[in-house]
Every structure is written in structure tokens, then in C-alpha cells.
Amino acid sequence: MAVEKIKKPKKRSTTIFGYPLSIFFIVVNEFCERFSYYGMRAVLVLYFKYFLKWDEDFATTIYHTFVALCYLTPxxxxxxxxxxxxxxxxxxxxSIVYAVGQVVMAVSAIQDITDANKDGTPDNMTLHVALSMVGLLLIALGTGGIKPCVAAFGGDQFEDHQEKQRSTFFSIFYLSINAGSLISTLITPILRAQTCGIHIQQECYPLAFGVPAALMVVALIVFIVGSPMYIRNPPQGNIIVKVCKCIGFAVKNRFRHRSSQYPKREHWMDWAEEKYDKLLIAQVKMALKVLFLYIPLPMFWALFDQQGSRWTFQATTMNGNFGAITIQPDQMQTVNPILILILVPIMDTLIYPLISKCFNFTPLRRITVGMFLAALAFVAAALLQIQIDKTLPDFPSSTEGQVKFINMVNRDLQIQADNQTISLKAFGANEDYLTFNNQFTLVLEPGQQYNVKLDNGTRNTMAIIQGSKLGFEKFDDMTSKPEKGENALRVLNGFGSVLNVTVRDKVFNFTSNMSEYLSVSHGKAEFMIKDDRGSSCIYTQELGFGSSYTLIIPSTFTFGEMCSENIKAVMDMEPNTVHMAWQIIQYFLMTSGEVVFSVTGLEFSYSQAPSNMKSVLQAGWLLTVAVGNIIVLIVAEAATLKDQWAEYILFASLLVLVCIIFAIMAYFYTYTDPTKIEAQFGEMEPEEKEKRKSFDMPRKGSAESHKEDRRSSDSSSDDECTKQTKI
Known part of the structure; x- marks a missing residue:
């Protein structure tokens, strides 16, 4: 029988400070790829809500479906x-598939310039949705598919005597992951907040997706440029497939021999002994023992990955003014990688050593603590949401209507709405909306009475005007907080002449005396008011986050030096008062839980895994992330809770319950030394090999050998994968 000679990879010739030059290309590739992924993901949920016009629940569903796919494809x-x-x-x-997906996402966000509606929504929405879904599928396949390969490929570049350099490489590799995540999560929200377009100026999602797409193309080019320097180990056969076959055979063989005439075996995997050697079976037993502990873990990821969905939506209802800088809602996600870089060394050098002096803080205990911290983070998020809800307007129910009155007459008025008397100053408004069931009786002056009907669930402004007698005009108001923390502004023109009003290059469109709403961001806003004769006036308004104003231009308005004093702003909704900094508490708790849970979990998995099954455990760990995102979909859809804080408490309660179950499982877990167990199994006796051969031949009809390769796969890269917090 001819023995095939295995071609050894060429030895590299280029090194710098003892490190192969090829790792430079791999590290840069990883930085660009992580920038691309986390940058796109940072703005994704806002793209769903504000560009594709999906509601928060559906946007959250698609977001977590995408994340789940990213962790299934590895x-x-x-x-x-x-x-x-x-x-x-x-x-x-x-990577080519990945880059194409990012480009498709950028293209999907390009506005239909000729067909755009006035509100910025493209007419051909089906095309945008279809392109977005295709792009996300390609990205999920690309980023997930290369995830288990890049780190391992980097480890392949080192010789056996370069263990120290390999360890340093993976530390740098880990930093490149978090650096890419941190920088992209800072930059892409800024790009998203820019305005772009020709006929319609709106948030620039094409740029926010286009830059990550460009970085992915750069990542691919850099990786290919380093091609001549790489060591490329040939495929050795996938242990995951081998393990699945072994488990499948054991189950099938046990079912086949379920009658009492066959002797019982110590473990159900022992039913695979007729075909597979005892070493592989022992290794599978050890792997299954760890995988069994993985069953409760997806609940942690169900909470963790909501930082990019529910917590981002929560930030849109808060005040992002940090003094010198203004934080966008999607930029709050940068707190996570920043805290990771701070907490990992603190945990390793300070916290763990101090705790170990008091009691044995085993890996499974650390994982339990990490889950509990994540539950506390959601309790903090719920408490914060309760405070936010207290500041939100009292919007009408589905059986009610609300109304606010504005006096556009140059004298004080006293009117009646049902049994309520309302005093209105000249060119002023009542402070709060009044709530009525369907309709009410409005008395403007004695003997002047109107029956006013309100649509259910609506807010309205009634402007009282002077004609031959007092009358009114009714306008529709907003029934929800302005999106993304911006401010909704409109102008009520009582001047009696056509006016052109602009703010930050945005023009108010008047369909009647009341203009449509314009979204204006936080800060100082200057309104330029012009008439058809070229006269102008500048009015300045300081804006917070999430407020709504109606600017009144009264009939007494005149152009001149003091013109702005005649303009009055009526606040329809107060700005957000809860500061975004309060989210740092829940981010701190969640990130602390991540550091304790994720890093420890990977280290535990590695230490308890057989030498040739590190990749099996790595795949199982990634699968828990995918299942966690599926749990979000199930719970969010099944719960249908009205209040967001209640949903947070539900997730926290579920994790505490799972945490208790895991603690019980951990209590009964016995730590093993895979090296010692593997050493107990020597080479299989010749008669045992012959036994398996004869066992297989009648079924297969061939002389196919089922001898297992006992050589341990190169697991150095899997070892270093345990250092990655972002996986």
C-alpha cells in the first residue's frame, strides 16, 4: 500500500523581532473586519426603525435574528x-461574501431621490427591505464563517518553539478586536447623524454602512497581500463531524440493542465501542459533560445582546448632553468595550486575587456570579425606565382625545371646554393638554357654543382666531416622543402674510397657517424668517432632547431690531430630563458580568476539553450566543408586555431562575484533568481493530477502515481564543 507523502509547509523567511511578518496582515485584517461588523451593527436597529419605518418590536426581532445567524454560521x-x-x-x-453583503447594505440605504415622499420614506420600500435582508444574510454567512478560522490561522504561523510569541500575538489579536469595536461604535453613529441627499436631506445611513463596507474590502485586500508569507496547513478533517458521527452511532446502536439480553454499559456512549476506539469515546464523554453545562448559558446572552437593541431605544428617550460633547443614542454602546479594556486587567490582577484569599472562587462560581450581575443590570435598566416613563407625556388612550388651546387674538380670553374654564393670555396657550371622551362643548364667548368632536387616540391644537366673530382652527399634534432624541418644531403663522421660515437649512412647509413638523437636533437653533419683500428676522431657541414646540408668529409681528421678542414658543412636550449617563450603571453591571462570565467560561471550557475537541467546545460556546438571541425573539413576542420596564424585569427574573439552576448543576460537577484521562487509554489492541472491521463490513459492503486518528489537533489557537471577550 503506497503511503502518501504529506507536503510540509514552507518555512517562512521574514521575521521581525522574532515574530513572523505574516501576523501583521492577520491583525490588521481582524481590526478592519471587527470595525466593519460592529460599526454596521451599532446603527442597525435605528436603521430598521427610522429608515425602514419598522416598529421597535419588529426591529428588535430582526436585529436578534441577524445576531443569532452570525453565531450559527461559525x-x-x-x-x-x-x-x-x-x-x-x-x-x-x-470575506468576499462578507464584503458584498456590506456593500449591499450600503446600497439598500440609498434614498430613492426621485420617488421620495415628503417624510423621507422611499416609495419603493419593498426593494430597500429586500436588499437589506440579502445584505444581512451575506454578512451573517461571512462574519460567522470566518470567525473560527482567523484566530486559528494566526496561530498556524508560529513554530512549536514560539509559544511566547504566539501568546503575545493573541493578546494583540484580542486588542485589535476590541479596538475595532470601540472605534467603529464611536464613528459610525457620527456618520449616521450626518445629513445627505440631493432633494431630501436626511440621516446618512449609506455613509454609516458604506464606511464599514470599505473597511471590509480593505480587510480582504490586506489579508490577500500577505498571502505569500503564510503557512497554510492542509485540511485535517473536522472533529465536529467526527464527534457527531460517534454520538449518532452510540444512540443508534443503543436503540438497536435495547432488549434485556444485552448487558448494560456504564455510560450510553460506551455503545459506540464496536466502531470507535475508547480514547475517542472518552474524549466525547468529557466534551458532552461540559456541553451539558452550556444548556442554561444562552439566557445570559439573551440579556447581553439587548445592549444593541432595547438599550439603544431607551437611550433615544434620554438627555445625551455631556457638556463638551453630545452623545448619540447608538454611541452609548461604546461604554461596553471601554469598560472591558479597564475591567479585564483589574479583575485578573486585583479582584480575583483578593477573593481567592477569602474562598475558592472556582470558574463555575465565577460564571454564576456573571449571570447574576447581568440580571442586576436589567433590574437597573428597569428602574431607569420607570424614571424615564415618569417624564413622558400622558398620551391619550384609544378611547380618548386631547386638546390644547392657543389664543391668536390680541387680547386675553376666557373660554370654557365642558365644565372647565380656561384663561388664555394674548398669543398664549394653556399649559397642559385637556383630555375628553370623543367630544366636548366649547364656549368661546357667551352665546357662541360649538360641539367639537375629537378622533380617538389623537392630540390636537385649537387655535382661536378673530374673524367677524371668534372661531377656531384644529390641527393634529404628535402622539409620541420625537424620535432619536431630536426636537419636533412647527410654526403657527398668524401674521396674515406669506412667510418663509428656515432653521439649519431646513424649510418649514406651510399647508395652512400651521406648518408641518421639522426634526431639529439638540443645541442652539436659529430661525430665519423672511417675507416676500426681503425683510428678515432671526429668532433663537435653545433646544434640548426630545421636546416639541409650536412657534407663534402673532398678527402684531413686525420686522425690525426687536422682531424676535414678538415670537413666542409654546412647549407641547418637555425635553428629556433623565440623563444618558445613568445608563452607565447598567452597562457597568452588564460588562462586569460579561468579563466574569465570558472569559471564565471560555477558559473553563478549554481546561475541561479533550486535546482534540477544543473546537467542538468553541462551536458549542458560539451556539449559546445564537440560542440566546433566539430566546429574545421568543420572550419578546410571547410576553407582549405593555411597559418596557416590565419586560426588563421579566428577563432579569428568567436569568435569576436560570442562574439558580446552573448553580445546582455546578455544585454536582466534578472537575477533570483531560490529559490524565487521555493518558489512560493506550493503542487499541489488534483484535479490537479486527472486531470493528468485521462489525462494519456486513453493513457497508466494503473494506472501509474506521480507525480514528489519535493525533491531537493543533489546539494552540483554540487556547488563545479563550482570551477573546468579543467573539
Whole structure:
């Protein structure tokens, strides 16, 4: 029988300070790829809500479906790389798919310039949604597929004697992940907040998605440029497939021999002994023992990944003014990577050593604490949401209507709405909206009575005007807080002449005496008021976050030096008063939980995994992230809770329950030493091999050998994967 000679990879010739030059290209590739992924993901949920016009629940559903797919596809990538293409080709091919997906996302956000409606919503929304979904599917396949390959490929570049350099490489690799995440989460929300377009100026999602797309193209080019320097190990066969076959055979064989005439075996995996050697079976037993502990873990990720969805929506209802800078709602996600870089060394050098002096803080205890901290983070989010809800306007129910009165007459008035008497100063308004059921009786003057009907669930402004007698005009008001923390402004023109009003290059469109709403961001806003003769007036208004104003231009208005004093602003909704800094508490608790949970969990998995099954455990760990995002979809859809704080408490309660279950499971877990267990199993006896061969031949009809490869796969890269917090 001819023995195939294995071609050894060429030795590299270029090194810098003892490190292969090729790792430079891999680190830069990882930085650009993580920038691309986290940058796109930072603005994704806002893109769903404000560009595609989906409601928060549906936007959250699609967001978590996408994240789940990103953590399901690594299994596919690992199988393709280890069984057929090898790591290098898998990274290149799937990076092309990844880059195409990012480009499609950027294209999907380009506004229909000729068909756009006045509110900025494209007419051809179906096309935008279809392109977005195609782009996200390609991105999920690309980022998930290369996830298990890049770190391992970097580890392949080192010789056996370069363990120290390999360890340093993975530390740098870990920093590149978090640096890419941090920088992109800061930059892409700024890009998103820019205005772009030709006929319609609106938030620039094409730029926010286009820059990550460009970075992914750069990542691919950099990786290919380093191609001549790489060591490329040929595919060795995927252990995940081998393990699945072994488990499947054990189950099938046990079912086949379920009658009492067959002797019982100590473990159900022992039913695979007829085909697989005892070493592999022992390794599978150890892996299954750890995978069993993974069952409760997805609940942690169900809470953790809501930082990019529910917590971002929460930030849109808060005050983002930090003095010198203004924080966008989606930029609050940067708190997580910043805290990671701070907390990881503090935990390793200070917290863990101090705790270990008091009691044995085992890995499973750390994981339990991490889950509890995540639950506390959601309790903090719920308490914060309760405070936010207290500041929100009291909007009408589905059976009520609300109204506010503005006096556009140059004298004080006293009117009656049902049994309520309302005093209105000249060119002034009552402070709060009044609530009525369907209709009410309005008395403007003695003997002048109107029956006013209100649509259910609406807010209205009634401007009282002077004609031959007092009358009124009714206008529709907003029934929700302005989106993204911006301010909703409109102008009521009682001047009796056509006026042109602009603010920050935005023009108010008058369809009647009342203009449509314009969204204006936080800060100082200057209103330029012009008439058809060229006269102008500048009025200045300081804006917070999430307020709504009606600017009254009275009939007594005149152009001149003091013109702005005649203009009055009526506040329809107060600005957001709860500061965004309060979210730092829940981010701190969640990130502390992540550091304790994620890093410890990966280290525990590695220490308890057989030498050739580190990748199996890594795939299982990534699968818990995917399942966690699926849990969000199930709970969010099934719960249908009216109040957001109640949903936060529900998730926190579920995690506490799961935390208790995990603590019980951990109590009964016995730590093992995989090296010692593997050492107990020597080479299989020749008669045992012959036994398996004869066992298989009648079924297969061939002389196919089922001898297992006992050589341990190169697991150094899996070891270093435990250092990654962002996976």
C-alpha cells in the first residue's frame, strides 16, 4: 500500500523581532473586519426603525435574528475550513461574501431621490427591505464563517518553539478586536447623524454602512497581500463531524440493542465501542459533560445582546448632553468595550486575587456570579425606565382625545371646554393638554357654543382666531416622543402674510397657517424668517432632547431690531430630563458580568476539553450566543408586555431562575484533568481493530477502515481564543 507523502509547509523567511511578518496582515485584517461588523451593527436597529419605518418590536426581532445567524454560521465555517478548503481559502472566499453583503447594505440605504415622499420614506420600500435582508444574510454567512478560522490561522504561523510569541500575538489579536469595536461604535453613529441627499436631506445611513463596507474590502485586500508569507496547513478533517458521527452511532446502536439480553454499559456512549476506539469515546464523554453545562448559558446572552437593541431605544428617550460633547443614542454602546479594556486587567490582577484569599472562587462560581450581575443590570435598566416613563407625556388612550388651546387674538380670553374654564393670555396657550371622551362643548364667548368632536387616540391644537366673530382652527399634534432624541418644531403663522421660515437649512412647509413638523437636533437653533419683500428676522431657541414646540408668529409681528421678542414658543412636550449617563450603571453591571462570565467560561471550557475537541467546545460556546438571541425573539413576542420596564424585569427574573439552576448543576460537577484521562487509554489492541472491521463490513459492503486518528489537533489557537471577550 503506497503511503502518501504529506507536503510540509514552507518555512517562512521574514521575521521581525522574532515574530513572523505574516501576523501583521492577520491583525490588521481582524481590526478592519471587527470595525466593519460592529460599526454596521451599532446603527442597525435605528436603521430598521427610522429608515425602514419598522416598529421597535419588529426591529428588535430582526436585529436578534441577524445576531443569532452570525453565531450559527461559525459551525459551517469550521467544517468547510477543516474538511475541504483549509483556513486560508475559507477566509478569502467568505470575506468576499462578507464584503458584498456590506456593500449591499450600503446600497439598500440609498434614498430613492426621485420617488421620495415628503417624510423621507422611499416609495419603493419593498426593494430597500429586500436588499437589506440579502445584505444581512451575506454578512451573517461571512462574519460567522470566518470567525473560527482567523484566530486559528494566526496561530498556524508560529513554530512549536514560539509559544511566547504566539501568546503575545493573541493578546494583540484580542486588542485589535476590541479596538475595532470601540472605534467603529464611536464613528459610525457620527456618520449616521450626518445629513445627505440631493432633494431630501436626511440621516446618512449609506455613509454609516458604506464606511464599514470599505473597511471590509480593505480587510480582504490586506489579508490577500500577505498571502505569500503564510503557512497554510492542509485540511485535517473536522472533529465536529467526527464527534457527531460517534454520538449518532452510540444512540443508534443503543436503540438497536435495547432488549434485556444485552448487558448494560456504564455510560450510553460506551455503545459506540464496536466502531470507535475508547480514547475517542472518552474524549466525547468529557466534551458532552461540559456541553451539558452550556444548556442554561444562552439566557445570559439573551440579556447581553439587548445592549444593541432595547438599550439603544431607551437611550433615544434620554438627555445625551455631556457638556463638551453630545452623545448619540447608538454611541452609548461604546461604554461596553471601554469598560472591558479597564475591567479585564483589574479583575485578573486585583479582584480575583483578593477573593481567592477569602474562598475558592472556582470558574463555575465565577460564571454564576456573571449571570447574576447581568440580571442586576436589567433590574437597573428597569428602574431607569420607570424614571424615564415618569417624564413622558400622558398620551391619550384609544378611547380618548386631547386638546390644547392657543389664543391668536390680541387680547386675553376666557373660554370654557365642558365644565372647565380656561384663561388664555394674548398669543398664549394653556399649559397642559385637556383630555375628553370623543367630544366636548366649547364656549368661546357667551352665546357662541360649538360641539367639537375629537378622533380617538389623537392630540390636537385649537387655535382661536378673530374673524367677524371668534372661531377656531384644529390641527393634529404628535402622539409620541420625537424620535432619536431630536426636537419636533412647527410654526403657527398668524401674521396674515406669506412667510418663509428656515432653521439649519431646513424649510418649514406651510399647508395652512400651521406648518408641518421639522426634526431639529439638540443645541442652539436659529430661525430665519423672511417675507416676500426681503425683510428678515432671526429668532433663537435653545433646544434640548426630545421636546416639541409650536412657534407663534402673532398678527402684531413686525420686522425690525426687536422682531424676535414678538415670537413666542409654546412647549407641547418637555425635553428629556433623565440623563444618558445613568445608563452607565447598567452597562457597568452588564460588562462586569460579561468579563466574569465570558472569559471564565471560555477558559473553563478549554481546561475541561479533550486535546482534540477544543473546537467542538468553541462551536458549542458560539451556539449559546445564537440560542440566546433566539430566546429574545421568543420572550419578546410571547410576553407582549405593555411597559418596557416590565419586560426588563421579566428577563432579569428568567436569568435569576436560570442562574439558580446552573448553580445546582455546578455544585454536582466534578472537575477533570483531560490529559490524565487521555493518558489512560493506550493503542487499541489488534483484535479490537479486527472486531470493528468485521462489525462494519456486513453493513457497508466494503473494506472501509474506521480507525480514528489519535493525533491531537493543533489546539494552540483554540487556547488563545479563550482570551477573546468579543467573539
Amino acid at each position: 459551525i459551517l465555517g469550521a467544517i468547510v475550513a477543516d474538511s475541504w478548503l483549509g483556513k486560508f481559502k475559507t477566509i478569502v472566499y467568505l
